[in-house]
Amino acid sequence: MLAAVTERPLVPDRDRTAMPVGEYLDLQVELLREAHDRGDRLAYRVMHATVDRKATPEELLASPLTLEVAREAIARDHRYADWASAQSHADDVLDAGFEAACDAIEWGEVGALRALLDARPELVRDRSPFPHHAMLLHHVAANGIEVERQLQSPPNAAEIARLLLERGADPNAVCDAYGGRDTTLTLVVSSSHPARAGVQGPLVEELCRGGALVNGLDDDGAPLFAAINSGYTTAAEALVRCGARVDNLVFAAVDGRLDEVQSYFDADGELALDRAWGTLLDGPAGSRLERDRPLEYALIWAALHGRREVVEFLLTKQPDLSFTEPFHHVTARGAAGHGRHTEIVALLDA
Numbered sequence: 001m002l003a004a005v006t007e008r009p010l011v012p013d014r015d016r017t018a019m020p021v022g023e024y025l026d027l028q029v030e031l032l033r034e035a036h037d038r039g040d041r042l043a044y045r046v047m048h049a050t051v052d053r054k055a056t057p058e059e060l061l062a063s064p065l066t067l068e069v070a071r072e073a074i075a076r077d078h079r080y081a082d083w084a085s086a087q088s089h090a091d092d093v094l095d096a097g098f099e100a101a102c103d104a105i106e107w108g109e110v111g112a113l114r115a116l117l118d119a120r121p122e123l124v125r126d127r128s129p130f131p132h133h134a135m136l137l138h139h140v141a142a143n144g145i146e147v148e149r150q151l152q153s154p155p156n157a158a159e160i161a162r163l164l165l166e167r168g169a170d171p172n173a174v175c176d177a178y179g180g181r182d183t184t185l186t187l188v189v190s191s192s193h194p195a196r197a198g199v200q201g202p203l204v205e206e207l208c209r210g211g212a213l214v215n216g217l218d219d220d221g222a223p224l225f226a227a228i229n230s231g232y233t234t235a236a237e238a239l240v241r242c243g244a245r246v247d248n249l250v251f252a253a254v255d256g257r258l259d260e261v262q263s264y265f266d267a268d269g270e271l272a273l274d275r276a277w278g279t280l281l282d283g284p285a286g287s288r289l290e291r292d293r294p295l296e297y298a299l300i301w302a303a304l305h306g307r308r309e310v311v312e313f314l315l316t317k318q319p320d321l322s323f324t325e326p327f328h329h330v331t332a333r334g335a336a337g338h339g340r341h342t343e344i345v346a347l348l349d350a
């Protein structure tokens with residue numbers, strides 16, 4: 001698990017079919033402490049995600065790592081609340097074949113994954129025993145699972161997804177990573193790893209071809225909203241290409257549809273409030289959106305996604321530039337800066 005990033009994460013002995021979760025976690029605790037003592041950057045990544053998100057690598061690796069802190073880090077890495085919670089599941093069973101398949105997914109080893117599925121077809125329907133309960137297809141997203149399972153998205157991630165779908169993976173199955181409502185599609189469009197690897201768009205298209213519900217399990221636009229709120233323009237565009245519904249001011253603004261954005265305003269230049277919301281207000285995050293602020297939300301997210309013409313138009317409607325959205329608490333200027341759209345920052349500063 002915690003050797004150099006160029007090496008493979010810890011998995012159980014491949015000669016065994018299963019091992020107790022408690023034994024596996026104890027091994028990881030010791031490997032974490034050894035990696036910490038070596039100054040291994042992967043040890044920092046695990047501890048940064050689970051112990052202290054503000055500390056630098058030097059700060060986290062400078063002092064000895066106690067057994068207690070290492071245990072808490074490993075427990076949280078696997079999504080347990082703490083070590084005591086992890087120990088209450090010590091007798092659960094960890095399947096070596098499932099872990100090997102997870103490794104193959106992370107490292108893009110199509111041949112190895114195919115061989116594992118040939119030998120045990122049921123693996124595609126199995127779930128991790130850890131609290132996220134992710135299936136193999138969920139692991140393609142590199143999101144919501146262990147840090148050591150999120151070292152990269154391989155260049156052939158879409159091919160990996162295709163194989164799993166062909167072998168019977170459910171494209172709309174949920175896991176418990178973030179409350180139990182995330183499908184592989186929502187995990188992919190909000191994940192930094194496939195975005196950095198340039199495979200987010202192809203993964204979206206592969207999942208949708210395989211039957212993923214492009215408008216979400218509740219037909220509420222959850223995947224598109226997740227991509228928009230996470231700042232992943234490529235993912236949002238891929239969802240729209242796959243048929244995601246664009247029926248409100250915010251989605252039209254983010255997709256750069258200036259004509260449609262303009263159509264939400266009447267002849268006197270007033271915003272048609274109910275029509276501007278479409279289904280969004282009652283959608284995936286509706287309870288956190290203020291009913292009288294679609295103009296500001298559209299401006300913020302259009303700025304985040306670099307839609308200059310839309311931003312220019314919306315600025316003529318006197319939006320409140322001090323308003324912040326409720327998820328990352330940024331203004332339109334802050335969103336444009338985060339997206340590194342300097343020309344839009346200049347517009348908003350004018």
